[in-house]
Amino acid sequence: MKKRSYLIYAAMLGGLSSMASLAIAQKSTSDAIAEYRAALQDGNPADLNAARGEVLWKTPRGPNNVSLEQCDLGMGAGKVKGAVTQLPRYFADTKRVMDVESRLVHCMVTQQGFKADEFTAKTAFSSDGQRATVIEDLVAYLYDESRELPISVPQAHKEEKAAYARGKKIFFFKGGPYDFSCASCHSQDDKRIRLQDLPNLTKPEPAKAAFSQWPAYRVSQGALRTMQWRLYDCFRQQRFPELQYMSQTSIDLITFLGVNANGGKMAAPAIKR
Numbered sequence: 001m002k003k004r005s006y007l008i009y010a011a012m013l014g015g016l017s018s019m020a021s022l023a024i025a026q027k028s029t030s031d032a033i034a035e036y037r038a039a040l041q042d043g044n045p046a047d048l049n050a051a052r053g054e055v056l057w058k059t060p061r062g063p064n065n066v067s068l069e070q071c072d073l074g075m076g077a078g079k080v081k082g083a084v085t086q087l088p089r090y091f092a093d094t095k096r097v098m099d100v101e102s103r104l105v106h107c108m109v110t111q112q113g114f115k116a117d118e119f120t121a122k123t124a125f126s127s128d129g130q131r132a133t134v135i136e137d138l139v140a141y142l143y144d145e146s147r148e149l150p151i152s153v154p155q156a157h158k159e160e161k162a163a164y165a166r167g168k169k170i171f172f173f174k175g176g177p178y179d180f181s182c183a184s185c186h187s188q189d190d191k192r193i194r195l196q197d198l199p200n201l202t203k204p205e206p207a208k209a210a211f212s213q214w215p216a217y218r219v220s221q222g223a224l225r226t227m228q229w230r231l232y233d234c235f236r237q238q239r240f241p242e243l244q245y246m247s248q249t250s251i252d253l254i255t256f257l258g259v260n261a262n263g264g265k266m267a268a269p270a271i272k273r
């Protein structure tokens with residue numbers, strides 16, 4: 001963590017005069033966050049994750065000592081540009097709808113020889129003070145290669161339609177100690193929890209903005225966070241049982257969010273509070 005927070009401070013010092021920092025300290029926190037983001041957007045620390053991810057993608061690794069350059073993310077072996085804009089999607093080789101992370105892990109297992117059970121929320125998401133995980137760096141790289149491209153999550157295959165339908169159901173499913181659904185926090189305009197704006201994910205524009213910005217570098221955590229992490233953390237906020245990494249539920253929800261965001265422009269990895 002120290003190393004990354006230093007980077008942020010360095011970026012802040014580089015990007016802002018000390019006068020401006022002082023002014024920020026005196027503003028409301030949400031204004032300050034907005035200015036902070038604007039000041040950092042040209043020096044998003046996620047660039048470092050993406051740079052490391054590119055090296056990881058191209059370096060022979062794992063028991064089989066091969067790179068990921070033959071990994072098929074849906075556009076053919078080794079094709080990276082644009083691939084994430086069409087995920088989740090159905091893959092004939094696994095006969096499943098897969099999101100970015102599950103497809104990446106699939107390649108790491110089938111091509112590089114890693115063991116499937118090595119990949120859990122514990123190993124995929126960096127914890128406080130840890131350096132980014134291999135998954136986080138690789139995901140940052142894949143999204144960085146699709147910046148500005150239109151989101152076009154497919155709905156042609158019946159499994160893709162089924163994933164969307166289940167995802168929609170889960171989004172509106174109420175349960176847990178507070179009887180919350182995703183919609184409880186994400187289906188009204190101008191809602192917030194403490195300082196955090198809660199996007200209305202049932203409307204096209206906020207849905208596009210939200211989907212287009214993940215993965216994101218979270219300044220408050222000094223870490224690159226993936227979409228799987230985003231949903232894992234919302235499950236926690238919803239007081240639902242722990243969301244299993246790459247589970248069908250997670251992929252269905254990402255499909256729902258992605259299809260609703262179709263037509264938006266990829267802007268990930270973004271930088272977030």
Ligand code: HEC
Nearest residue numbers: 180181182184185193196197199209210234235237238253
């Ligand atoms: C108790 C309220 C709550 C519930 C329930 C909840 N979320 Fe969230 N969600 C949040 C908060 C808080 C944020 C973070 C906002 C921030 O940090 O700016 C967030 C952020 C998000 C984002 C990213 C939005 C963006 O623009 O960055 C997505 C996507 C999301 N939630 C999806 C879901 C889904 C899907 C569910 C149901 C599984 C869900 N949320 C349930 C509170 C909730």
